[in-house]
Amino acid sequence: MKKLVILTGAGMSAESGISTFRDSGGLWEKHRVEDVASIEGYIRNPELVINFYNERRRQLPTVKPCRGHELVAELEKWFDVTVVTQNVDDLHERAGSSNVIHLHGELMKATSTRSPNDPSQIQTLTPEHLDIHIGDKAADGSQLRPFIVWFGEAVPMIEQAAEEAMQADIFVVIGTSLNVYPAAGLIQFVSPEVPVYLIDPKDVTWTSGHRYTHIKKGASDGMQELIEKLTS
Numbered sequence: 001m002k003k004l005v006i007l008t009g010a011g012m013s014a015e016s017g018i019s020t021f022r023d024s025g026g027l028w029e030k031h032r033v034e035d036v037a038s039i040e041g042y043i044r045n046p047e048l049v050i051n052f053y054n055e056r057r058r059q060l061p062t063v064k065p066c067r068g069h070e071l072v073a074e075l076e077k078w079f080d081v082t083v084v085t086q087n088v089d090d091l092h093e094r095a096g097s098s099n100v101i102h103l104h105g106e107l108m109k110a111t112s113t114r115s116p117n118d119p120s121q122i123q124t125l126t127p128e129h130l131d132i133h134i135g136d137k138a139a140d141g142s143q144l145r146p147f148i149v150w151f152g153e154a155v156p157m158i159e160q161a162a163e164e165a166m167q168a169d170i171f172v173v174i175g176t177s178l179n180v181y182p183a184a185g186l187i188q189f190v191s192p193e194v195p196v197y198l199i200d201p202k203d204v205t206w207t208s209g210h211r212y213t214h215i216k217k218g219a220s221d222g223m224q225e226l227i228e229k230l231t232s
């Protein structure tokens with residue numbers, strides 16, 4: 001089976017009703033990114049940051065994977081698929097994708113403030129215990145925090161994602177403005193002869209030298225068209 005690697009961003013989940021960040025009406029118009037999504041912001045005001053992610057997490061049970069997520073999962077009928085996502089929701093998993101790498105963490109997980117990337121500190125939150133509170137402790141006794149990669153923090157999963165990108169026979173980018181590194185740099189690891197597809201209703205600033213086919217549609221319609229192209 002050919003190896004197909006997909007990089008997804010907030011646009012992938014837009015049709016499920018989750019706001020993107022940089023579109024008009026997006027999350028970064030309502031919140032200052034340096035306050036709610038940076039390590040400095042967390043150190044300054046942990047409660048604000050914890051509550052911001054509590055709100056995002058409470059939204060999860062109210063949304064469902066869109067047709068686009070389902071079609072990404074269906075690609076496994078024809079390809080060996082790895083999804084590399086910048087999204088912290090669990091909609092790819094809920095749609096049935098088997099290999100999902102979360103570059104920016106996962107909303108449904110919590111970890112320790114002292115050693116956020118130590119696997120023994122990471123715990124999965126449950127529907128009965130969705131919120132994190134000030135005073136909740138991780139296994140090492142430090143404040144429990146969201147398992148999210150904030151600006152100013154290392155992105156430990158990027159190495160595994162780069163390995164996948166290097167082995168890709170087909171590379172697909174869905175719903176990301178490619179503003180945030182190192183995620184946006186993953187394309188540099190893809191071999192120059194590999195076909196690259198972009199699914200996004202808007203033009204995206206594309207800095208890599210790779211040629212790509214732009215399917216200028218939303219995630220669901222765009223995935224439908226991609227499957228027709230790849231399987232005909």
Ligand code: OAD
Binds near residue numbers: 023176218
């Ligand atoms: P952005 O909000 O920057 O970009 C969203 C992209 O999705 C844009 O290119 C839109 O045109 C596109 N889009 C909108 N609706 C769509 C639809 N229905 N179908 C397909 N595409 C659609 O979001 P990201 O690029 O994911 O990180 O942002 C990257 C990172 O910046 C996030 O992971 C987050 C944020 O700050 C952290 O918080 C660490």
